Amino acid sequence: MTGPRTISKRKNLRPVAHFTIPTWILLAFTILIPFFYGIYISFQNINLASFLPPNFVGFDNYRTALAAPETWSTLRITLLITFFGLLFQIPLGIFLALALHENLRGTKMFRSILITPMLLTPVAVGLTYRFMFDTDLGVINWFLNILGIEKVNWLGSQTSALFAVIIVDSWQSVPFVMLLVLAALTAISPSLYEAARVDGANSSQIFRRLTLPLITPTLLVITMIKIMDFLKLFDTLFILTRGGPGNSTTTLGLWAYKTGFIFLELSRAAALGVLIALITMPVYLLWRKASRGVR
Amino acid sequence: MKIKKILSYTLLLSASFISIFPLFWTVSTSIKDRIDTYTLPPKFFNFTPTAKNYISLFSLDTFWGIYLNSIIITVGSTLLSLIFGSLAAYAFARKPRFRGRGALDGLMIAVRALPGIVLLLPIYKLSSYLGMYDSKIALILIYAGFNIPFAIWLLMSFFEQIPIEVEESARVDGASSYRMFSQIILPLAAPGLVATGIFVSLLSWNEFLIPVIMAGENAKPLPVLVASFISNRTLDWGPMAAAATVALIPIVVLTVVIQRWLVAGLSSGAVKE
Secondary structure, eight states, rough: SSSSSHHHHHHHHHHOOOOOOOHHHHHIIIIIHHHHHHHHHTTOOOOOOOSSSSBBOOOTHHHHHHHHHHHHHHHHHHHHHHHHHHHHHEEEEEHHHHHHOOOOTHHHHHHHHHHHHHHHOHHHHHHHHHTTTTTOHHHHHHHHHHHTTOOOOTTTHHHHHHHHHHHHHHHHHHHHHHHHHHHHHHHOHHHHHHHHHHOOOHHHIIIIIIHHHHHHHHHHHHHHHHHHHHHHHHHHHHHHTTTSSSTTTTOOOHHHHHHHHHHOOHHHHHHHHHHHHHHHHHHHHHHHHHHHHHH | OOHOOOEEEHHHHHHHHHHHHHHHHHHHTTOOHHHHOOOSSOOOSSSSOOSSHHHHHHHHHHHHHHHHHHHHHHHHHHHHHHHHHHHHHHHHHHOOOOOOHHHHHHHHHHHHOOOHHHOOOOOOHHHHTTTTTOOOOHHHHHHHHHHHHHHHHHHHHHHHHOHHHHHHHHHHTTTOHHHHHIIIIHHHHHHHHHHHHHHHHHHHHHHHHHHHHHHHHHHHEEEEHHHHHHHHSSSOOHHHHHHHHHHHHHHHHHHHTTTHHHHHHTTTTTTTO
16 A cells, blocks of 8 residues: 555545534633633723622733732742752652663552552642641651651741642652653663663763763653643642741742632732733743654 | 662662552541541551541531532543544544644643633633533533643544554545544544543542632532541541542542553653644
8 A cells, every 4th residue: 555546545535624623612612712801801800709890900900910029929939849849850750760761570560659649639639748747646757756857847837838848749740750751761772772881881971971861852841841830739739738827838820819719809810810821931832842852 | 780770679669658658548547546546656557447437428418419529520521521532633643734733732732831720710700600600511611621632632642543544445435524433433442532531530530720719519529528628627637538538549440440551641742742
C-alpha cells in the first residue's frame, strides 16, 4: 500500500472537522463565555450582598487591586511557594526518576507505589496531613521528637505553615516530575551512555555532561507546568491552613476566592482573576514553546 | 556500581514509605477508638479496630445523598467527556489540520493553564442568572468542560494507534463517517475508552473547587463533605478519617485497574502538541 493510490484514497476521506462541534459548544459555555464575562464583570461593581443593580466603574477594581497591600503580599506568597516548591520538587523528582531508571528488581512495584499520591483526593490528603501536622498529637512531631527536634507548631506559625503547604504539595506533585523525567530518561539512546563509558567518563560526569543536557528541555516544560499548578493551588491550602495564620499562606488565587466568596466583592475578585490570567499568560507561552522541543 | 544500587534502593524504599504512610495513617485512624487516636506514642498496630467512626459517618442524614451525588456527577461528566471527547479526538487524530483546529487546541491548553477560580467567579454569577446554582446538571457540564481536554489528549493517542488502512477498506464499502466511527473505530479503541473514562472519573471524583463554589445542599459531592469536617468546632479525627477513607478507597481500586495506562494518563497534555 504505497504510492499515489493511498494518497488519493486518503484525500477521499470525508472531513471530520464537524466531529469537534460538541466539544466546541461545551467549551464555549464552560470556558470561553465565562472568561469574557469575567472580564466584563471586572469593570462593574457587583457585590453579592447588595441588591442594587451593578454599575460600570471603569478600571476602579484594577486600581483598587493594584493599590491593596494584600494583592502584593499574596503574590509574594505565591512566588515563595512556587520558588521553594520547585527547588524541592524538581531535584527530588530527578533523583527518583534516576533511581527508577536503574531498572532494579521491583521497579514496576516502586513506580506504582510512588505515583499513588498524585491520584488521591487532595481534600482528603489535606485532612490527613492536618492531623499528622498536629502540634501535640501529630505523628510528624512525634517522629521529630525521637530525632531530638523540638515540637514545631506546624500550622500555627507563618513560616512553618508555608513549609507545611509546600511539603503536602510536594507529596502529591513529586511523582509528576518523576514520571516526566523518567520518560525523558527512557528516550535517551543507551548507545550514548556506552560511548561515554568507552571514553572513560565516570557516573557523575555522565550525568552532568550527557543526561542533564538531554533532559533539560523536559525540565523546562515541567517548570512551566509546575508554575501554572502553583498558581492554581487551592484544595490543599483550603483544607490545611485556609490561607492562615492571618494571610500568611494565602496565594493570589485563594485571595481571589476570599474576595469573591467571603468578602462578596465579586467584581473585585473578577479583576484579580483577570490579573491572574495575565500572570499565567507568559508562563503558558513559554510552556508551549518549550514543549515543542520535547515531543 | 554497587553503591549506586544501594543508594537507589534506599531512595526508592524511603520514598515508597513516605508515599504510603499517610494513606495507612488515614485508614488506621478511621478504625481507631477515640482513646487510641488521642495518645502518644501513636498506636500503629497495637489497638483494637472499631467500626464506630464509620457508623457515625454513615448515620449522618446527608451522607448517602452526598455519596450518590458524587457518583452521579462523576458518571455524568465522565460519559459526557467520553462521548464529546472521542468525537473530537478522532477528528484530531485523523485530520492534523482543519479549520478551527488551532483555536480549539489553544482553548484546551488554556483550560489546563488557567486557575479554575478565574473561570468559576463568572460561572457562579452566570449560573445564578440562569437558575443553575446548586444543580447537578450544571456541575456535570462544568466538570466535563474542565476535564474534556485530558480526555481528548488521551483518546487521541489511542486513536492514532489504529491503522488508517482499517478505515480505507471500510470507506470502499461505502460506510459514512459516523457509521465508521461508531462501528469500526470505537470498538477498536475500547481499551482506550475504558482507560480514559477511569482517568477522567478520578479527576471528577477528586474535584473540590468547582463544587465548593457551585454546589449548595442539593448537589454537594463528597470532597465538600470531607472538607466541611474541618470547620466543625470539635475536631474529631476518627469520623474525619473515615470520610477521607471513603473518598480514597474507590481511587485505589480504580488505580489498580488502569495500572497499564496510568503513566500515559498522568502525563497527558504535558508534553504533547
